[in-house]
Amino acid sequence: MNSEQIPEPISIPEEILQKWEAKGVSRRDFMKFCTAVTATLALPVSFIPQVAAAMDDQRLPVIWVEYQSCSGDSEAFLRANQPTAAEIILDVISLEYAEVVMAAAGHQAEQAKWAAMEKYKGKYLLIVEGSIPTGAGGAYCTVGGESAVDSAKKLIQNAAATITVGTCASFGGIPAAAPNPTGAVSVRELVPGAAIVNLPGCPVNAENLTATIVHFLTFGKLPAVDALGRPKFAYGKRIHDNCERRAHFDAGQYAEDFGDAAQRQGHCLYKLGCKGPETFHNCPTIRYNEGTSWPIMAGHGCIGCSEPGFWDTMTPFYRRLPQVPGFGIEATADKIGLGLVAATAAAFAAHGIASACRKGDAMESDKLKREE
C-alpha cells in the first residue's frame, strides 16, 4: 500500500476527551465506546468524531415506562452494559422517570412522570417496555389508577420519538401469546403511525439500545427501519446467515442431542430445533454481555425470541416447525403427512382391486378384437 492510500487518521477533539477524563472516563474507554457504537450502527469510521461530539452534554430527557413486562430489558440495560458505556450513556441522557431505578415511589413518582412529560413536551425520548393490555377496557394493567392504554397513548403522542425495548413492547411477545387473555398489543399496534422504533429481543440487547440512542443524539432522528419497524443496523440479517455454526449446517454436521460429541465440537443445532433460519438479529456479531457469548455459541439453539411470532410460532423450542394447529402435541407435520400418504395408498389399492373385479362398465370401444 502506498502512502496516499492510508486513510486520514480519525481524531476526536482534545476538549471532548479532556471533559470525559475529568468525569473519570479515560480517553481510551471513550474512544472504545465511540468506535464500538459507530460499528454497531454500521457507520463508516469517519463518523466517529461526529458521534463523539454528539455525546457532549446534551442531557436528552428520557422517560422509561413499563407495562406488561418482566423488567428484563431494564435489567439488561442497566446491569449488563459495560460499566463505562453505562456511565457514558447515563451521563448524556437524563433519565427523568424509570421505575426500576428511581428513588421516588407512589404518587410522588406519578407526579414526576407527568411533570417530565409537560416540561419536555415534544423533546423527550420515550422508552416503552412491555406489551399493553387492551382487554376489559384496559383494566389488566393500571398504574396510579390510569390504564396502560391511556398513559401510553399520552406519553407516545407527546414524545419526540419512542423506542420499544423487548419483544413484548415491539410485537406483543409472551403476554400476547395465544390465547392472549389480556388482549395485549404492541406499542405500534396501539398508536399506529407514531415515530416508533422497535428493538425486539428477550431481553433487548443493551448494545443495540445504546446505539439507537446515540443515533438519535447524533443525527436527531431514529435510525432507518425495516417493514416491522426494526432498525436495519441490528435486524438486517438472519442469525442463520451470520452464525458461527453455519459451516457445519452446510456440511451436514448436526448435533443430535444435548451434550453429544457433535454439539461440543460446535456442530449445527438445526436438528435440536434452532430457529436461527427464521430470526433476524445481530446476536452472532455483537453477542450479549460485552460480547461474551450468545445462545448458539453457548450450545443452545436460537429460540427466535425477537421475531413477531414469538411465542406461538417458535414453540416447541426443540423442534424446527411449529405445532400443526388442531393436532395433538405429539403429531408433527411429518407424522401427519406420512399418515395421509399411507391412507391414500391403502385406499387406492383397495379401490384398484375392486375396480379390477367389477363388471358391466363396458363401452362401445370395448368391443375389441382379440389377437389370436
Added chain:
Amino acid sequence: MLEIRYVWEWPVRITHWVNALCVVVLALTGFAIGTPILVAGDGSYVMGWVRFVHYVAAYAFTVSVLARFYWMFAGNHHASWRAFIPWTTAVGRRNFVKMLRYYTFTGKQISYEVGHNPVAALAYAGIFALFVFQIVSGFALYSQYNPGGFMAGLFAPLLNLVGNQWLRLGHHGVMWLLLGFFINHVYSGWLMDVKERNGTMSGIVSGYRFIEPRDL
C-alpha cells in the same frame, strides 16, 4: 370407427413431465432439508448441495408452471383454463357426477372424454393451486437470505402478514399433499388406461389418444 386424435399439444406434455420431475426432486430435497438424513464428515457440503438442487429445481418448476399457465390461454380447448372448472357448463356438471359415481362404485358408466375427465380436471385445478402456493411460499422463504433485496421487498407483506414459520409449515405440509396426489394420480391414470382403453397413459407422452366417437 376408432379415431386417433391429437389432444395434448407439446407444451402440455413438456410442462407435465418437467413438473412431475421437479415435484419429485423438490419433495426429496425438501424432505432432506426438513429432516437432514444426509450427514457427512468434515469438508463436505451436503446440505449446501441439497439446497442448491432444491433451488435449481424450484426455478425450473416455476418456469414450467408459468408456461403451462400461458398455454391455458394459448393452447387448444383441452388445455384451456376452462377445462379445469368443469362445473361451469351443464354437460360438465352431468359428466362430473357421472364420473364421481363411477369412482365411488355407485354408477356403471364412465364419462368418456377426449380431454381430462371432469373429476381429474378439478383435482388438477387444486394441484395447480398447490403449485402456486409452493412457489409463493418457497420464494418468500428464499427471499429472506437478503432482507434488503428486491425479492424480499416483494414478499415482505406476505411474510409479515402470515409469519415465516407458518409459511414454512405450510410449505412442508403441502409436500405431503402433493405426494398423496401423486399416488392418486398415477393410480387413476392406470385405472382409466385399463377401463377406457384409449391410451390415457401414452397420451401424456405422445399427445395422441384413441377416441370412439360413439362413446362420447
